[in-house]
Amino acid sequence: MPASDASVVIDVVNGRIVCDPATSVYHGRRATWSRAANATFSFRLRFTPKSGSSPWPFTGPKPADNWTDMKPSFSGVIAAKEDDAFKYDVEVDIAGVNSYDPMIIVGRG
Numbered sequence: 001m002p003a004s005d006a007s008v009v010i011d012v013v014n015g016r017i018v019c020d021p022a023t024s025v026y027h028g029r030r031a032t033w034s035r036a037a038n039a040t041f042s043f044r045l046r047f048t049p050k051s052g053s054s055p056w057p058f059t060g061p062k063p064a065d066n067w068t069d070m071k072p073s074f075s076g077v078i079a080a081k082e083d084d085a086f087k088y089d090v091e092v093d094i095a096g097v098n099s100y101d102p103m104i105i106v107g108r109g
Helices: none
Strands: 006-013 016-020 024-026 030-035 043-051 073-077 085-092 103-108
Touching: 006 085, 016 085, 030 043, 043 073
Parallel strands: 006 030, 024 103
Antiparallel strands: 006 016, 030 073, 043 085, 085 103
16 A cells, blocks of 8 residues: 555646546545646546446545535545546536546555
């Protein structure tokens, strides 16, 4: 298991959402998404299972529509089982910016 939690910074560059770094997040670790330091937008995330049996990767309740609230950051502790994989979508509150859908692997370790 890695010694530290995972942190992803979300930014909008030239009208496109950028998430950095690409990362794997392990069971029992905290994953945090936050907007870039100079950004003023809020974002929301939707997690969709790609493999495994967990419907939601985090401890705590799953949102009814699978989207987190629109905020400047999101953080959760991974509860997914080994070999579960989730795709996540990012939407920002900036008109004309399309959503972005990187892949996140959770539960390994």
